[in-house]
Amino acid sequence: xxxxxxxxxxxxxxxxxxxxxxxxxxxxxxxxxxxxxxxxxxxxxxxxxxxxxxxxxxxxxxxxxxxxxxxxxxxxxxxxxxxxxxxxxxxxxxxxxxxxxxxxxxxxxxxxxxxxxx
Numbered sequence: 448x449x450x451x452x453x454x455x456x457x458x459x460x461x462x463x464x465x466x467x468x469x470x471x472x473x474x475x476x477x478x479x480x481x482x483x484x485x486x487x488x489x490x491x492x493x494x495x496x497x498x499x500x501x502x503x504x505x506x507x508x509x510x511x512x513x514x515x516x517x518x519x520x521x522x523x524x525x526x527x528x529x530x531x532x533x534x535x536x537x538x539x540x541x542x543x544x545x546x547x548x549x550x551x552x553x554x555x556x557x558x559x560x561x562x563x564x565x
Contacts, residue, residue: 455528455529455530456525456526457481457525459482460481460521461479461518461522461523462501462520463520464519465479465515465518465519467515474507474508474511475507475512476505476507477514477515478503478504479503479504479514480501480503481504482499483502484498485500486498502547503547503549504528504548504551504554505548505549505550505551506554507550510551510552518556519559522556522558522559522560523556523557523559524556525555526551526553526554526555528549528550528553529549530547530548530549531547531548531550532546532547533545533546533548534546
C-alpha cells in the first residue's frame, strides 16, 4: 500500500530554548516549541481576533545539530516536516496518553531576536 502525503510547512516563533539530548544509539535529538499566530478578521463591523497555536517540534541527526547551534528562543523559523501522533501509557496513573508533534526535516531561521548572539 502506498503512503499518504504527510507534509507540513509552518512558520512560527520559538518560545523556549531548544533542548538537546543524545540517545543511547548516539543520535542527536533537539526539541523545542513554536507559537504560530493567525489573524481572524471580523465581519459586519465586528473586531478581528488573533489565534495562537503552540506546537512541539523534534529534530533528529544533522538537523538536530544545526538547530542546537543556530536556533534560540525568539527566533522566527520556517519548518518543513511531518505531523506525528504518539501514544503511550502513563507509568504513574496507567492512563493512555497522546502527544502531537512536528518532526522537522528542515528548519530555516528567518529572523533572529534583537541582541541574539549565535
